[in-house]
């Protein structure tokens with residue numbers, strides 16, 4: 432009944448349908464870590480001279496990311512810190528923070544934090560109690576504020592690159608969502624490195640898990656006992672994204688490797704298009720309220736905050 | 743993390759975990775499976791009555 436690892440005589444723990452691989456823990460770890468390093472090299476995500484800020488929420492993706500940066504790049508003497516944004520959600524943010532704090536203390540990693548309350552004088556809990564449903568979900572507000580705070584912390588800490596735990600599944604969902612929304616600007620903005628052409632987030636953001644399936648991140652976390660929190664934020668509402676998540680996972684059963692193909696096709700289209708040139712910093716302005724970079728007179732965060740404070 | 747325990751019986755013998763999960767309307771792309779507390783690849787063929795633990799890793 433036991434299936435053997437493709438590379439040694441140990442029992443396999445995981446099967447990867449797209450490559451028909453059966454791997455034991457050690458060979459899965461090798462495979463997983465090699466792809467992580469290869470993605471960083473292939474897209475030239477960072478170099479020795481960078482100071483990296485790892486955006487860490489306490490969830491599996493960002494905890495595995497922080498774990499790997501610490502495991503692989505600390506000895507290569509690349510400087511990094513963890514960045515945590517406290518959204519201020521009752522019975523949730525305190526738990527997520529504890530996971531990050533404990534890990535950083537144990538591994539002696541510098542942790543930089545702030546909160547929505549501190550930056551914008553309003554927490555996600557308070558937004559949840561009074562937000563305007565016409566403006567989308569609580570996540571619409573919380574996400575914009577989180578990006579803004581991450582950027583502020585990155586600037587303050589003078590990190591040169593901001594790392595996020597976005598994985599292959601996230602990227603596939605985003606590509607499909609933008610495509611079906613006919614949102615060409617957003618469609619071309621995504622990729623393994625964003626921020627240079629993304630006006631409201633001037634700090635380059637990089638995604639070392641760009642080519643890593645979400646399931647494998649969960650497997651790596653569980654096989655290696657990496658701590659992460661798995662509780663749901665009470666405001667979590669992403670019906671649309673869930674639809675694409677299910678669609679992609681259904682497709683992956685019938686056509687293993689579809690997620691990789693989608694992202695690779697997207698990268699080719701991006702390469703071939705000259706739309707990249709249209710999305711430049713030429714429209715860069717300063718927000719009239721916070722004085723930070725934006726494409727509008729008032730940045731999205733200030734716009735949402737002033738709306739909600741009027742309610 | 744949501745965990746489900748499922749007992750595999752005679753009708754499903756000689757099938758892979760992957761096919762058994764699909765028949766149960768569980769997407770094998772979203773779960774990891776343990777037998778006797780040990781992770782098992784979904785390519786595993788079940789030959790006798792077995793209790794499996796399904797961990798839903800993608801919501």
Ligand code: SF4
Pocket residue numbers: 518520555569570571573574664665666667668
């Ligand atoms: S689920 Fe939504 S509201 Fe909750 S922390 Fe995430 S973005 Fe914020």
Ligand SMILES: [Zn+2]
Pocket residue numbers: 436437438439440441454455456457458
């Ligand atoms: Zn092996």
Ligand SMILES: [Zn+2]
Pocket residue numbers: 718719720721722723729730731732733734
């Ligand atoms: Zn502003």
